[in-house]
Amino acid sequence: MINSKVFVLISLILTLVGCSGKDDMTLESKRMNNAFKLFEKAKYSMLSGNYRSAVEYLERLDSLYPFGDYSEQSQLNLIYSYYKLDDQAKGVAAADRFIRHNTKHKDLDYAYYMKGLIYYSADTGFGSDVFSSPLPEKDTENARKSFESFAEMIRLFPNSKYAKDAQLRMFHLRNQLAKHELFVANYYMKREAYQAALARAQYVVDHYPRTPSVPYALHMMMTAYDLLDLPEKSENTRRVLLLNFPGFKG
Numbered sequence: 001m002i003n004s005k006v007f008v009l010i011s012l013i014l015t016l017v018g019c020s021g022k023d024d025m026t027l028e029s030k031r032m033n034n035a036f037k038l039f040e041k042a043k044y045s046m047l048s049g050n051y052r053s054a055v056e057y058l059e060r061l062d063s064l065y066p067f068g069d070y071s072e073q074s075q076l077n078l079i080y081s082y083y084k085l086d087d088q089a090k091g092v093a094a095a096d097r098f099i100r101h102n103t104k105h106k107d108l109d110y111a112y113y114m115k116g117l118i119y120y121s122a123d124t125g126f127g128s129d130v131f132s133s134p135l136p137e138k139d140t141e142n143a144r145k146s147f148e149s150f151a152e153m154i155r156l157f158p159n160s161k162y163a164k165d166a167q168l169r170m171f172h173l174r175n176q177l178a179k180h181e182l183f184v185a186n187y188y189m190k191r192e193a194y195q196a197a198l199a200r201a202q203y204v205v206d207h208y209p210r211t212p213s214v215p216y217a218l219h220m221m222m223t224a225y226d227l228l229d230l231p232e233k234s235e236n237t238r239r240v241l242l243l244n245f246p247g248f249k250g
Helices: 002-047 051-064 071-084 088-101 108-120 141-156 163-190 194-207 214-227 231-244
Strands: none
Touching: 002 051, 002 071, 051 071, 071 088, 071 108, 088 108, 108 141, 108 163, 141 163, 163 194, 163 214, 194 214, 214 231
């Protein structure tokens, strides 16, 4: 009788375990199917150019299934969608999160690149189509952060397929940052703040040595030294200008 009871109990346990296993499999299957549907809806929205809708699906996917099969790609898609919506804060935060949690991912270079691109395209006058003359009060923080992000990507992934584009954007950023400093120096010159103008012009020479702004910065330094009655320094600067830019005419 005891053996019979034990047999019935074991059978009952095995039955319950089997049902539980099937329930777990069914639940996981539903989770995967729901995640897939959200991912496909987001992808279709992106292809349709409806990035606001894509963000809604991707954020829901990231919230409900943060560790699923579509998690990493959905995070990358979310970065791009934020970029297309000009949502700098969320785009940078998403890129930083991906970089922090996926240090060995095959698309890590893309996250760095997109971070640089988000800063690059921010409304600061340094975007690809907004190369207007910078104003003295213009904030250059985004341009500098963009340069730093691109530089970090190239340092870590010199053979990345995004490296060439990043280098071109860095070239433009350097030129624009130098142009900004020179514009501010000229601003000070017009207000007879010659020491401040000298400092800005010297910064261009020291930090942006291979940009078109350098000869103009040297010429401004020469003029400022003359106005400050420092003829020896003015003459030394003139020699540097003629030696490096013999055909320059300010």
